Each structure stands twice: as C-alpha cells, then as structure tokens.
Amino acid sequence: MQLFPLFKGIATYIPFLYDATRGQTGGSVTARYCYSVWLRHLRTMSAVCGLVPMRRAAELGPGDSIGIGLAAMLTGVDHLESLDVVRYAVAARNRSIFRELVGLFRRREPIPGDSEFPDLQPRLTDYDFPHDLLPDARLEELLDEERISSIEAALDERPSSRSIDYHVPWDARDLPHGARLDVLYSQAVLEHVENLQSTHNALANFMRPGGIAIHAIDFRSHCITPGWDGHLQYSPALWRLVKGRRPYLLNRKSPGEHLDALARAGFEVLAQIRTKAEPTVAPAALAIAFRDWTEADRETAAMTVVARFKAVHA
Numbered sequence: 001m002q003l004f005p006l007f008k009g010i011a012t013y014i015p016f017l018y019d020a021t022r023g024q025t026g027g028s029v030t031a032r033y034c035y036s037v038w039l040r041h042l043r044t045m046s047a048v049c050g051l052v053p054m055r056r057a058a059e060l061g062p063g064d065s066i067g068i069g070l071a072a073m074l075t076g077v078d079h080l081e082s083l084d085v086v087r088y089a090v091a092a093r094n095r096s097i098f099r100e101l102v103g104l105f106r107r108r109e110p111i112p113g114d115s116e117f118p119d120l121q122p123r124l125t126d127y128d129f130p131h132d133l134l135p136d137a138r139l140e141e142l143l144d145e146e147r148i149s150s151i152e153a154a155l156d157e158r159p160s161s162r163s164i165d166y167h168v169p170w171d172a173r174d175l176p177h178g179a180r181l182d183v184l185y186s187q188a189v190l191e192h193v194e195n196l197q198s199t200h201n202a203l204a205n206f207m208r209p210g211g212i213a214i215h216a217i218d219f220r221s222h223c224i225t226p227g228w229d230g231h232l233q234y235s236p237a238l239w240r241l242v243k244g245r246r247p248y249l250l251n252r253k254s255p256g257e258h259l260d261a262l263a264r265a266g267f268e269v270l271a272q273i274r275t276k277a278e279p280t281v282a283p284a285a286l287a288i289a290f291r292d293w294t295e296a297d298r299e300t301a302a303m304t305v306v307a308r309f310k311a312v313h314a
C-alpha cells in the first residue's frame, strides 16, 4: 500500500499548508469542457428517453464554474439551481465562459471529443454537433439576443425572466418549494458525496414525476494512487487519514451501491453505461470492506446513469 496518500492527508492538518477554498477542481474551468459535458449529457439522455422537456434543471457539484448549467440554459433551460459544498465558481469566470459558450453554439461547433478530453464521460459514438436535437430554427430562438441578455441578467443577479441560483454549501431547504425539476445532472460528483442516500432523497423531493436524472460517476482514484483502483486498498480508518481535513474526497461506494441508492430514492434506472478497466489491485490486497464487490463493479472505472423519477421515496 502506498504511504504517500497518507502523508498528504495528514499534511492537510498543518495550518498554512492547506486551504480547501483555494485551488480549482479542474474541469468546468473552460467553456469547451462545459460545452462538451452538457452536449454529451443531452445526447445520452435523448438516446435513452427521447426528447426531454427541460425548463427547470439542477446541477449537483458544478465546480469551478456553473458553465455546464449555462450550456444547459442555452439549449432550453430557463431556471437553474447549482448546488455545491465549496464556493469554486466565481462571477467573472461564469461570465466569460458564458460568452464563449454562446460562440460555440452559434458556430455549431462539434462536441469536443476523446482526443481533447480523453477521460470525459459519457463517451459518444458521434461527436458532430447534434443538429437533430437542436435544429437551426430552435437554436435561433434559443440564442436570440433577448434570451441571451436575460440569462446574462440572471447571472448578474439583475431582474430577469430566467433564474440562476448558486447555493454553497447547499441544503435541501435552499431549493424552492415545489421546484419540480425536469432534469437533474452531475459530472464527476457522486463519487465524492459523503451521504449518498440522503443526498438522492433530498434531490428526489424536488423532481417532477417523470423528470430525468443523469449522473456521470468516476470510480478511479483521482490520481491519489498510481493504480486507478489503488484507493480501495485503504481500510476505512486509514482512509479517514488520507482524506484529512479535505471537505470531500472519495466515498468509495461501488457502482451497485450507487444504483441502489438511486432506486431507493424513487428513481427507475433506465440505462447504465460503464467504462471498464482491468483492476490493478489483487483481491487479497483490497481492504475487507471492498472484497464483496461483484466482478463487474470491480472492472467499472466510470459509469453514466440515466434514471427517471417515479415517486417520492418512502
């Protein structure tokens, strides 16, 4: 077992060495990433459940900017809730990403693919601009100057017919009563969420029946260890040291546990798209807590789940 992750975790307790609010999460810091993520989600959702009406959306864990949500707004969302636990997104970055996104949509740029973002999920077979989902006439309406200005006004917290709420740290009480979300999505977030079941339960309360959730979950060690699954070697006690004072790290839930949590919260899983990788940790070197994972779960490096909300959980 590598000791470096333990030293790194312990170092987070040393004042001045670590500040959770400094730094970036690395993804939604560029417009092209946000554009790629949202169009991949849109393409994947439509392949599974056809055209999804999308006026109200929420994103869990937007990270460095709310740009993925801004891309969603440029494809039809009018009300966006962005829910995070650390305030990474800053207004100036949101604004410049928004302006770049408008250009990307106006030019109907192809979806940035695997050569530009080799680890990004969900993968697509075709990275052309989705003209079938966003035909010219519809895109003209969506990119109309009045609509763009209203989204900019919402970004600047000026009066607008569109709305954007960024809640940090979010709480279920932040979501407006009867929010009735059409779409809930996350990118590389659910593997970090400590209390997975209560998070899904809280979000489920705001879904409209029939609303769609799409979550891309990354099961790799996020470079904490050299092997992609090396984080599964640490016992829960040692993992607490690896995590240190960081507000979140990896919850190390199996793909199966993620699917169960969604189902218990009232979501019907419609599709699970898995990316496989050969495990690097021998079964005997796994912490006991992870030895009962199924073979399929052990080989899953990433998974995108599409689910339909059926009913409020029990």
Ligand SMILES: C[S@@+](CC[C@H](N)C(=O)[O-])C[C@H]1O[C@@H](n2cnc3c(N)ncnc32)[C@H](O)[C@@H]1O
Residues within 6 Å of the ligand: 025, 026, 027, 028, 029, 060, 061, 062, 063, 064, 083, 084, 085, 086, 088, 186, 187, 188, 189, 192, 193, 194, 199, 248
């Ligand atoms: C790896 S970053 C991904 C950020 C962004 N989605 C992207 O694709 O670039 C993980 C994000 O999840 C957020 N996060 C962690 N736990 C969370 C929770 N319980 N609720 C909401 N967001 C959470 C983090 O603050 C961070 O913004």
